Amino acid sequence: MEFRDLKAQYNELKGEIDEAISDVLTEGNFIMGHQVIELERELADYVGVKHCITCANGTDALEMALMAWGIKEGDAVFVPDFTFFSSGEVVPLVGATPVFVDVYDDTFNINVENLEKEIERVIFEGVLRPRVIVAVDLFGQPADHKKIREIAEKYQLLVLEDSAQGFGGSIEGKKACGFGDIGTTSFFPAKPLGCYGDGGAVFTNDDEWAGTLRSIRIHGKGTGKYDNVRIGRNSRLDTIQAAILLVKLKNFKKVELDRVNRVAEFYSKELQEYVKVPYIKPGFYSSWAQYTIKLSNRRERDSLKNYLKDKGIPSMVYYPKPMHLQEAFSGIVTKKTEEGVLCDLVLSLPIHPYLKEGEMWYVVNSIKNFLNDHL
Ligand SMILES: *Cc1c(COP(=O)(O)O)cnc(C)c1O
Numbered sequence: 001m002e003f004r005d006l007k008a009q010y011n012e013l014k015g016e017i018d019e020a021i022s023d024v025l026t027e028g029n030f031i032m033g034h035q036v037i038e039l040e041r042e043l044a045d046y047v048g049v050k051h052c053i054t055c056a057n058g059t060d061a062l063e064m065a066l067m068a069w070g071i072k073e074g075d076a077v078f079v080p081d082f083t084f085f086s087s088g089e090v091v092p093l094v095g096a097t098p099v100f101v102d103v104y105d106d107t108f109n110i111n112v113e114n115l116e117k118e119i120e121r122v123i124f125e126g127v128l129r130p131r132v133i134v135a136v137d138l139f140g141q142p143a144d145h146k147k148i149r150e151i152a153e154k155y156q157l158l159v160l161e162d163s164a165q166g167f168g169g170s171i172e173g174k175k176a177c178g179f180g181d182i183g184t185t186s187f188f189p190a191k192p193l194g195c196y197g198d199g200g201a202v203f204t205n206d207d208e209w210a211g212t213l214r215s216i217r218i219h220g221k222g223t224g225k226y227d228n229v230r231i232g233r234n235s236r237l238d239t240i241q242a243a244i245l246l247v248k249l250k251n252f253k254k255v256e257l258d259r260v261n262r263v264a265e266f267y268s269k270e271l272q273e274y275v276k277v278p279y280i281k282p283g284f285y286s287s288w289a290q291y292t293i294k295l296s297n298r299r300e301r302d303s304l305k306n307y308l309k310d311k312g313i314p315s316m317v318y319y320p321k322p323m324h325l326q327e328a329f330s331g332i333v334t335k336k337t338e339e340g341v342l343c344d345l346v347l348s349l350p351i352h353p354y355l356k357e358g359e360m361w362y363v364v365n366s367i368k369n370f371l372n373d374h375l
Pocket residue numbers: 057058059060083084086087136162164165186187188198199200
């Protein structure tokens with residue numbers, strides 16, 4: 001069994017994908033070909049924002065957003081303590097300081113009460129200037145963007161929505177990637193919408209920021225290719241990846257998002273009496289980058305993981321370590337939070353749109369058997 005079955009997806013789309021790749025090879029425009037422009041228009045339409053700027057990966061997308069806003073040394077950027085490393089990594093890359101914030105242990109997303117407390121603390125200490133909230137849509141469920149927006153307005157902060165895992169999710173019909181002042185996503189193969197390599201995108205309604213981002217991704221270009229008006233990056237999405245994504249996006253909208261939600265529904269219905277299943281807030285819709293259960297303690301979690309492994313079922317611990325304990329941040333971070341506890345309990349199960357019914361039953365029955373034996 002695969003944790004995320006990319007081969008099954010390829011088999012379903014093989015004809016169209018092979019043709020799309022072969023068209024790029026024939027046309028020979030490997031950098032910024034017409035497929036890149038088409039994809040940006042389709043992604044912007046889907047999310048419901050004015051501009052989409054594709055780039056080389058989801059980490060660059062975050063960094064480019066901070067660059068476009070001029071975030072720099074002396075600025076505080078608030079980041080959830082429980083997320084993938086990139087969400088915080090980009091902050092010191094532009095010279096600013098990450099301030100880690102607790103998450104809710106039911107949605108795994110940023111805790112807005114704790115966020116406000118941390119903002120107040122930074123203001124009180126008077127060393128750093130609060131500038132940005134990184135709102136991560138973790139595991140596919142959008143963060144509580146309404147409350148985050150209220151706090152951002154109260155303290156005049158910018159919201160950077162890290163929707164690397166959230167593409168396709170929504171709140172009352174409004175799509176993820178469109179909640180932040182700038183939203184970003186990743187097309188890493190295992191993300192909800194993945195390509196066949198690295199890729200990413202930035203979304204915004206702001207014309208000026210969009211212009212700056214387009215310049216940053218090509219060496220800070222001005223009006224011409226060899227006119228450079230700022231220090232930028234080389235961070236473009238390859239035409240081949242764009243061509244693949246055009247095929248995959250169509251299928252994502254048509255069947256995949258719906259299918260993956262049906263897998264999650266099945267898991268939750270079957271497992272809710274045995275383990276803590278993911279909590280999706282009313283009105284929220286997840287794109288299920290991960291389906292993450294919680295066990296009662298670390299020993300139980302680790303032995304279930306081993307038990308599943310023996311049965312041929314892959315599972316993953318996202319994430320084993322809170323951000324503030326990462327060695328890379330030692331010396332930058334002083335704040336201690338409690339997220340270590342959550343890291344001991346979580347276990348992510350195989351989930352993707354191509355999971356077969358027999359596989360789903362095998363996963364839930366194996367978990368039930370394990371817990372019946374261990375209670
Ligand atoms: C995957 C991921 C990223 C980074 O995306 P890459 O394309 O791998 O650079 C950033 N944030 C979160 C939450 C992610 O899961």
